Amino acid sequence: MSRLLALLLLLVSTAVPAAGERQAVIFMYHHFGVEKYPSTNVRLEQFEAHLDYIADNGYQVWPLQKVVRYLREDRPFPARVVAITIDDAYTSVYTEAFPRLRARGWPFTVFVATDGIDRHYKALMSWEQMREMRQHGASFANHSASHDHLVRRHPGEDRAAWLARMRADIQRAQRRLKEELGEAPPLFAYPYGEFDTDLADLVAELGYTAFGQHSGPAGLGYDPRALPRFPMAERFAGMDGFRSKIASLALPLVEVEPWEPVITDNNPPRLRVTVGEGPVRLKQLACFVSGQGRVDVVWEDRRARRFAVQAREPLPVGRSRYNCTAPSPESGRYFWYSHPWLRLAGD
Numbered sequence: 001m002s003r004l005l006a007l008l009l010l011l012v013s014t015a016v017p018a019a020g021e022r023q024a025v026i027f028m029y030h031h032f033g034v035e036k037y038p039s040t041n042v043r044l045e046q047f048e049a050h051l052d053y054i055a056d057n058g059y060q061v062w063p064l065q066k067v068v069r070y071l072r073e074d075r076p077f078p079a080r081v082v083a084i085t086i087d088d089a090y091t092s093v094y095t096e097a098f099p100r101l102r103a104r105g106w107p108f109t110v111f112v113a114t115d116g117i118d119r120h121y122k123a124l125m126s127w128e129q130m131r132e133m134r135q136h137g138a139s140f141a142n143h144s145a146s147h148d149h150l151v152r153r154h155p156g157e158d159r160a161a162w163l164a165r166m167r168a169d170i171q172r173a174q175r176r177l178k179e180e181l182g183e184a185p186p187l188f189a190y191p192y193g194e195f196d197t198d199l200a201d202l203v204a205e206l207g208y209t210a211f212g213q214h215s216g217p218a219g220l221g222y223d224p225r226a227l228p229r230f231p232m233a234e235r236f237a238g239m240d241g242f243r244s245k246i247a248s249l250a251l252p253l254v255e256v257e258p259w260e261p262v263i264t265d266n267n268p269p270r271l272r273v274t275v276g277e278g279p280v281r282l283k284q285l286a287c288f289v290s291g292q293g294r295v296d297v298v299w300e301d302r303r304a305r306r307f308a309v310q311a312r313e314p315l316p317v318g319r320s321r322y323n324c325t326a327p328s329p330e331s332g333r334y335f336w337y338s339h340p341w342l343r344l345a346g347d
Contacts, residue, residue, distance in 0.1 A: 020075075020076025020077055020078060020079075021076060021077040021078065021079055021080075021081070021249075022076060022077070022219055022220045022249070022250055022252070022278075023077065023217035023218060023219040023220065023248075023249060023250035024062065024067045024070070024071075024077050024081040024082065024083060024217065024218055025081070025082045025083075025217045025218075025230065025245065025246050025248060026064070026067065026082070026083045026084075026085060026211070026217075026218050026227070026228070026229040026230065027050075027082065027083070027084055027085065027229065027230050027232050027245075028085050028086070028087060028211075028213060028229040028230065028231050028232060029042055029047070029084070029085070029086045029087075029097065029232050030042075030086065030087055030088055030090065030233070031090050031092050032044060032047055032090075032092040032093065032095075032096035032097045033047075033092055033096050034090070034092050038233065038234045038235070039233055039234075039235075040233055041233060041234055042232050042233060042234060042237050043234055043237070044096060046232075046234070046237045046238070046239075047096075047097070047100065047232075047237075048100065049239055049242075050232070050237070050242055051100060051101075051104065051106075053239065053242065053243070053246070054082060054246070055104065057080070058079075058080055059080040059081070059082050059246065060078065060080060060081050060082070061082055061083065061084060061104075061106040061107060061108075062081050062082070062083050062107070063083070063107040063109070063139065064083045064085060064107075064108075064109040064139070064141075064185075064187060065109075065139070065185050065187070067081065067083045067218065068187065068209045068224075070220075071209075071218060071219075071220060071222065071224065071227070072209070072224065074220050074221070075220075076220070082246060083107075083108075083109070084101070084106065084107075084108040084109070085108065085109045085110075085111065085189070085211070085229060086108060086109070086110045086111070087110075087111045087143060087189055088111070088112075088113065088124070088143065088147070089110050089111075089112045089113070089116075089117065089124050089125045089130070089140075089143075090123055090124060090125070091122075091123060091124060091125055093110060093125060094125045094129045094133065098133055098136075098138065101137065101138075102136045102137060105137065106137060107137045107138070107139070108137065108138055108139075109138070109139045109140070109141055109185075109187065110130070110133075110138060110139070110140050110141070111140075111141050111142065111143035111187075111188075111189035111211075112130070112140050112141070112142070112143050112173070112177065113143045113144055113145065113146065113147035113173065113191065114145045114172070114173045114176040114177060115145045115146055115147070115172075115173075116147065117130075117176075118176065127180040127181070130180070130181060131180070131181060134181060139185060140177055140181055140184065141177070141184060141185050141187035141188065141189070142170060142173045142174050142177065142184060142187065142188045142189070142208065143173065143188075143189050143191060144169050144170060144173050144188075144191055145169050145170070145172040145173040145176065146169050147191045148169070148191065149191065149192060149194055150166055150169070150190065150191060150194065150195070150199055151194050151195060151196050151199055151262065151342065151344070152344060159198070163198065163202060166199060166202055167202060167206070170188065170202075170203070170206060170208075171206070186207045186208050186209065187208060187209055187210075187211070188203050188208040188209070188210045188211070189210070189211045189212075190210060190211070190212055190213075190226070192213070192319070193212045193213025193214060193319065193340060194261075194319065194342050195210070195212065195225075195226055195261065195342075196260060196261060196262040196342070197259065197260045200225035200226055201225070203225060204224070204225050209224045209227065210224070210225050210226055210227065211226070211227050211228075211229055212226045212227070212228060212229070212340055213229060213231050213340075214226075214228050214229075214321055214338040214339065214340040215228060215229075215230050215231065215245070215321070215323060215336070215338040216228040216230070216248065216250065216251075216323075216336045216337055216338045217230075217248045217249065217250045217336060218250065219250025219251070219252070219253070220250070221252070221253060221276075222250065222253065223259070226340075228338055230245045243332075244332075244334065245336075247332055247333045247334075248333065248334055248335070248336040249328055249333055249334065249335045249336065250335070250336070250337075251273075251275060251280065251324065251326070251335040251336060251337035252275060252276035252277065252278040252280070252335075253273065253274070253275065253276060253337065254274040254275065254276045254305075255272075255273070255274040255306075256271070256272070256273050256274075256339065257271075257272045257273075258271070261339075261340045261341050261342050262341075262342050262343075262344065263315060263341055263342065263343045267314040267315055267343065268289075268310055268311035268312070268313060268314050268315055269310070269311075269315070269341060270308055270309075270310040271308065271309050271310070271322055271339055272300065272306060272307070272308045273306065273307055273308075273309075273324070273337065274304060274305060274306040275305040275306075275307070276305070278335075279328060279329050280326050280328070280335050281326050281327045281328070281329070282305065282307075282326055284326055284327050285297050285307065285324060285325070285326040286324070286325055286326070287309040287322060287323065287324040287325075288322070288323045288324075289309075289311040289312070289315075289320070289321075289322055289323075290315075290319075290320040290321050291316070291320070292311055292312055292313060295309060295310065295311060295312060296309075297309055297324075298310075309322055309324065315341055315343050316343065317343050317344070317345050318342070318343065319340065319341070319342055320340075320341040320342075320343070321338050321339065321340055321341065322338070322339045322341070323336070323337075323338045324336075324337045324338075325337075
């Protein structure tokens with residue numbers, strides 16, 4: 001190859017960057033190797049298989065703050081970016097997850113509910129342990145002080161009083177994190193993944209990017225008041241599912257209506273989604289409802305790429321989801337969107 005041709009190829013390769021990916025995949029863990037909590041525990045052999053797969057298949061593990069910066073700036077990601085998050089700061093984070101992540105030099109974020117740490121609950125880590133972990137790739141962020149069901153108001157509590165209580169709770173946690181650890185990034189994870197529009201707006205007003213517990217990759221253009229993460233627990237942490245989740249693509253969203261997760265009437269709720277441009281095989285779109293399986297997709301306007309989905313039966317008290325996936329032209333990759341719902345007792 002001539003030197004001139006080589007120079008031209010170099011100029012082309014540097015002037016025309018790769019298009020990049022429009023999402024990062026964020027995983028969420030709780031307990032590690034604590035079998036008495038199967039709904040929030042990942043078995044150690046499962047966790048080690050996850051880490052091996054990430055390492056062996058060319059994935060980059062980014063700090064959550066870096067992922068958030070790219071999302072906020074609408075910057076395409078390199079291929080295969082993942083982030084690891086852990087909720088609640090249980091002791092198994094320190095004894096089991098930390099040594100394994102430290103050995104690989106990978107960053108991770110632990111969301112901490114600070115009141116329990118201050119009360120020295122035996123199930124939780126200590127501030128001293130967290131300070132040690134900070135020296136080796138861990139960061140710690142806000143999970144509220146109380147770890148209460150934040151959306152649920154106290155008897156006789158009006159909206160203004162509830163909002164004041166929420167503001168104080170979140171700010172107390174941020175203050176304690178800074179006092180004990182020296183810093184706390186503006187990141188917030190909703191306890192139990194529960195939120196409503198009022199709480200999400202308050203969290204945004206306080207300057208946080210927030211995370212739920214509904215599944216799916218975090219995509220460019222997604223609402224930073226409640227970004228999705230893939231929960232990893234025993235039942236859903238097998239390698240077949242893990243491979244699908246880590247390779248998933250963010251469904252391009254133009255509009256979601258209603259965004260509000262809390263069901264006050266019209267149960268079962270009807271969700272309308274308008275899909276943006278992209279190589280989504282919409283003819284193969286499939287949607288599923290928690291506890292009810294696959295449900296029909298109704299195309300309200302195919303040219304506008306708008307569909308609706310509704311559960312067959314009313315959703316029960318507690319948390320539910322609508323999950324929708326559609327194949328990509330890339331073999332083994334699926335576009336994925338999950339919408340959380342919350343029905344409060346008495347509604």
